[in-house]
Amino acid sequence: MENKNNKKALHFTIDGRQFDWEQQFITGIEIRQKGNVPEDFHIYLVVEKPGENELIKNADKVDLARQGIEHFVSDKASWKLIIDDKHFEWHHQYISGEDLRQLGNITADYQIFLSIKDPWKDELIKNEDKVDLALPGIERFFTKHIISEKTIYIDDEKYNTSAEFLTPNQIMQLANIDKTDHYLKQIIGTEQISYKDKPEEKIKIVSGMKFVSIYVGPVTVSNIK
Numbered sequence: 001m002e003n004k005n006n007k008k009a010l011h012f013t014i015d016g017r018q019f020d021w022e023q024q025f026i027t028g029i030e031i032r033q034k035g036n037v038p039e040d041f042h043i044y045l046v047v048e049k050p051g052e053n054e055l056i057k058n059a060d061k062v063d064l065a066r067q068g069i070e071h072f073v074s075d076k077a078s079w080k081l082i083i084d085d086k087h088f089e090w091h092h093q094y095i096s097g098e099d100l101r102q103l104g105n106i107t108a109d110y111q112i113f114l115s116i117k118d119p120w121k122d123e124l125i126k127n128e129d130k131v132d133l134a135l136p137g138i139e140r141f142f143t144k145h146i147i148s149e150k151t152i153y154i155d156d157e158k159y160n161t162s163a164e165f166l167t168p169n170q171i172m173q174l175a176n177i178d179k180t181d182h183y184l185k186q187i188i189g190t191e192q193i194s195y196k197d198k199p200e201e202k203i204k205i206v207s208g209m210k211f212v213s214i215y216v217g218p219v220t221v222s223n224i225k
Helices: 028-034 097-104 168-174
Strands: 010-014 017-021 025-027 043-045 054-056 061-063 070-074 079-083 086-090 094-096 110-114 123-125 130-132 139-145 150-154 157-161 182-188 191-194 210-215
Touching (some): 025 028, 079 097, 086 097, 094 097, 097 110, 097 139, 150 168
Parallel strands (some): 010 070, 079 139, 150 210
Antiparallel strands (some): 010 017, 025 061, 043 054, 043 070, 079 086, 094 130, 110 123, 110 139, 150 157, 182 191, 182 210
């Protein structure tokens, strides 16, 4: 858009809404009027470093001709965001990873990502990270379950699995042990737990577990030690 003097209109945002302005400078009162910001709301100019936004009083002037679009926020504004396709509102300009966990009821075994348009990679948001919600558009976040590898021992051989639960038959399958002529025992110190009659019982897998397979097939010369 251009004005009658062929000057390009300048742009700025207030609480995420974009406006045009035909002058190089804009005052605090003009920002307030343009964005319908009530008198009991403070207006801040968004700066790059979180937590250090500049308070703009009614008589203050801001140069809109500087590089980039100037963003303004009011201190009682709310911002919309999306976490795993659920809509939320937040009453602060910045939201931390820890805030996101509390808002979305996200447990510690899930990672939080800020969705970034292709071809760029989505951004991992750690608990201490802060995201500016005052920028144009609605920020979208999604979660991913953290899959951790666990190491277990079967017949003194090491095997890795990400499964939370396994049955004795699945554990033997992991070690390529024939379940038709073997059953499984778990070794805990000097104790042994037999799964001979419980081949499909679910076992919660924890790193360091030890199992042994017991042969119950026909005895041949090769089986005799």
